[in-house]
Amino acid sequence: MSEINVKFSDGSLKKFEKNISIKDVLSSLNIENNKKFFCVAKVNGVLTDFSATLQDDCEIEFLDFENSKDAKKTYWHTTAHIMAQAVGRLFKNVKFAIGPAIDEGFYYDFDLEKPIKEEDLVKIENEMKKIIKEDLPVQKKVLPSNEALDYMQSHGQTYKVELIKDLEKKGADIVFRTQGEFTDLCGGTHLLSTGKVKAFKLLSLTGAYWRGDSKGKMLQRIYGISFPNEDELKKFLIIREEAKKRDHRKLGKELNLFMISPEGQGFPFFLPNGMIIRDKLIDFWRKEHKKAGYVEIKTPMILSKDLWVRSGHWEHYKENMYITVIDDVEHAIKPMNCPGGMLVYKNSLHSYRDLPERVSELGLVHRHELSGTLHGLMRVRCFTQDDAHIFMTKEQIESEILGVIKLIDKFYSTFGFEYFIELSTRPKDSMGTDEQWEKATEGLKAALEHSARKYKINEGDGAFYGPKIDFHLKDSIGRTWQCGTIQLDFNLPERFDLTYVGEDGLKHRPVMIHRVIFGSVERFIGILTEHFAGDFPLWLAPVQAIVLPISEEYLNYAKDVYNQLVSKDIRVKLDSSNEKIGKKIRQAELNKIPYMLIVGKKEKSNNTVNVRTRCSSREEEIEITKLCEDMLNEIFMKEIKNKNGST
Numbered sequence: 274m275s276e277i278n279v280k281f282s283d284g285s286l287k288k289f290e291k292n293i294s295i296k297d298v299l300s301s302l303n304i305e306n307n308k309k310f311f312c313v314a315k316v317n318g319v320l321t322d323f324s325a326t327l328q329d330d331c332e333i334e335f336l337d338f339e340n341s342k343d344a345k346k347t348y349w350h351t352t353a354h355i356m357a358q359a360v361g362r363l364f365k366n367v368k369f370a371i372g373p374a375i376d377e378g379f380y381y382d383f384d385l386e387k388p389i390k391e392e393d394l395v396k397i398e399n400e401m402k403k404i405i406k407e408d409l410p411v412q413k414k415v416l417p418s419n420e421a422l423d424y425m426q427s428h429g430q431t432y433k434v435e436l437i438k439d440l441e442k443k444g445a446d447i448v449f450r451t452q453g454e455f456t457d458l459c460g461g462t463h464l465l466s467t468g469k470v471k472a473f474k475l476l477s478l479t480g481a482y483w484r485g486d487s488k489g490k491m492l493q494r495i496y497g498i499s500f501p502n503e504d505e506l507k508k509f510l511i512i513r514e515e516a517k518k519r520d521h522r523k524l525g526k527e528l529n530l531f532m533i534s535p536e537g538q539g540f541p542f543f544l545p546n547g548m549i550i551r552d553k554l555i556d557f558w559r560k561e562h563k564k565a566g567y568v569e570i571k572t573p574m575i576l577s578k579d580l581w582v583r584s585g586h587w588e589h590y591k592e593n594m595y596i597t598v599i600d601d602v603e604h605a606i607k608p609m610n611c612p613g614g615m616l617v618y619k620n621s622l623h624s625y626r627d628l629p630e631r632v633s634e635l636g637l638v639h640r641h642e643l644s645g646t647l648h649g650l651m652r653v654r655c656f657t658q659d660d661a662h663i664f665m666t667k668e669q670i671e672s673e674i675l676g677v678i679k680l681i682d683k684f685y686s687t688f689g690f691e692y693f694i695e696l697s698t699r700p701k702d703s704m705g706t707d708e709q710w711e712k713a714t715e716g717l718k719a720a721l722e723h724s725a726r727k728y729k730i731n732e733g734d735g736a737f738y739g740p741k742i743d744f745h746l747k748d749s750i751g752r753t754w755q756c757g758t759i760q761l762d763f764n765l766p767e768r769f770d771l772t773y774v775g776e777d778g779l780k781h782r783p784v785m786i787h788r789v790i791f792g793s794v795e796r797f798i799g800i801l802t803e804h805f806a807g808d809f810p811l812w813l814a815p816v817q818a819i820v821l822p823i824s825e826e827y828l829n830y831a832k833d834v835y836n837q838l839v840s841k842d843i844r845v846k847l848d849s850s851n852e853k854i855g856k857k858i859r860q861a862e863l864n865k866i867p868y869m870l871i872v873g874k875k876e877k878s879n880n881t882v883n884v885r886t887r888c889s890s891r892e893e894e895i896e897i898t899k900l901c902e903d904m905l906n907e908i909f910m911k912e913i914k915n916k917n918g919s920t
């Protein structure tokens with residue numbers, strides 16, 4: 274009997290009999306009791322089901338639900354199969370389309386003679402529970418394409434037939450998974466058996482076009498989520514309810530921040546209130562960047578094809594670009610700011626004395642996204658990147674990265690965000706020399722160590738052109754959002770032949786980074802809206818105060834108060850309607866106005882206002898000059914003032 278050597282991610286080595294299943298390797302390690310829920314393995318870097326067997330020496334890493342996206346996706350995707358099987362059992366002539374895992378949970382698209390109704394979801398859930406109880410093993414089978422086509426054709430699965438034909442063209446294996454009576458075309462990874470899924474919930478039923486194409490057929494899509502235990506599911510559902518209340522699309526409408534019109538799918542319009550938030554964010558951004566030694570440029574929105582060919586976008590990114598013809602020459606609307614930034618660098622000579630050069634640009638970029646993926650301000654077809662390119666010498670990598678980390682920290686802490694950092698290192702397929710990668714990666718690590726920030730390393734997850742650092746924000750209800758990135762690039766300086774003159778009088782290649790802090794200004798506004806549930810801190814609030822006269826008798830005094838605040842540059846409104854004061858207060862609360870200033874007889878004779886804040890029902894009489902001082906102070910401090918009613 275022959276043996277194989279298996280190397281584990283901690284570096285240890287163990288011998289096993291050839292043909293051992295991954296599941297048995299895992300059990301031999303006795304690590305199942307450390308509360309981790311292992312879903313899938315990486316064998317020599319390739320995601321592999323636990324049911325697979327090992328034939329040769331290999332490196333193996335076990336991925337658990339909590340710490341690995343791939344593990345989560347395996348778990349969720351297996352649940353999608355269970356859901357599809359349940360739908361197949363309950364409904365006649367179901368045509369199955371696709372059922373992937375997504376960032377959070379999974380979905381499956383179906384084409385049915387008799388549509389699924391909202392109330393059917395419970396029935397489907399009950400059938401899924403049965404399938405989980407049956408604990409059906411998930412078995413893999415690879416078929417030649419003609420057999421695969423025969424099988425799906427004979428079962429009337431026209432969507433699968435289309436998918437198999439695509440796979441055939443790519444020369445890919447046609448892989449099936451079978452659990453009980455249900456067989457699905459699927460090359461993804463799966464749990465060992467249906468019984469591994471412990472807690473799940475079907476979340477919604479919507480329509481979705483086949484292949485996301487609005488000319489295609491409208492299918493029915495069911496979304497769901499699953500977890501290895503009930504507690505986590507419960508926690509998820511509570512956060513989901515909270516998130517619904519905070520949905521930036523709902524608040525955006527109620528607070529007049531932005532709109533999306535059918536005439537511009539994926540192209541948001543900013544309304545006056547949203548525009549104030551946007552301007553304030555950008556003011557803050559400019560001020561901080563100036564302090565950090567950045568200069569600002571603006572590059573054109575439309576540039577000719579030869580530039581995009583040179584940058585590599587024409588070859589690798591064309592599908593996402595909007596293209597137009599000017600004077601018979603093809604041009605593209607920029608999907609990224611970098612190529613324009615390269616032209617600016619090349620516009621002048623650079624000496625080592627000029628470096629580092631920190632060049633920022635708030636660039637409006639357009640990228641084609643499928644209509645089915647668009648989502649308020651979070652996923653759009655045009656957005657403003659708060660971009661910057663830093664050109665430097667190899668020796669400056671560490672200090673420049675540290676500078677960017679500090680700047681990012683300043684921004685995120687201003688909004689009360691916690692965040693975590695991931696460092697992605699050299700992938701198998703990459704450009705650049707060993708020395709370049711080593712220097713760059715060491716520079717990033719040293720900067721992270723210096724910043725005293727914890728970070729996680731994603732080995733081999735960098736782009737082919739350089740390592741990167743990602744920043745993930747944690748919002749007030751615990752959701753995470755990837756926003757900031759710092760990306761080293763060995764590719765563009767080569768492609769554009771960027772140089773600087775060194776101390777030796779010779780030409781050298783600068784090191785370049787791309788970095789963003791907000792990521793997309795539009796998406797960041799969406800995230801802030803949900804993070805604050807529309808209760809923006811005073812410096813961002815579109816309306817900072819409203820004067821509410823108790824009756825018409827005090828309207829003149831109210832106008833006087835209003836004018837005093839206006840003269841201090843405070844964004845104030847006056848409610849001169851004939852409504853009762855209670856109603857005026859409720860309306861101001863709905864509009865999430867931080868300061869409500871109530872004026873009546875007493876206030877008029879004392880030259881004061883009665884202040885009520887959105888966080889406190891307590892009222893406080895205060896002189897107007899003192900009020901303005903307090904508000905301006907709060908605006909200047911930019912902190913989230915949480916006035917507690919009990920203090």
Ligand SMILES: [Zn+2]
Nearest residue numbers: 350450459461
């Ligand atoms: Zn699958």
Ligand SMILES: [Zn+2]
Nearest residue numbers: 610611662787
């Ligand atoms: Zn760039």
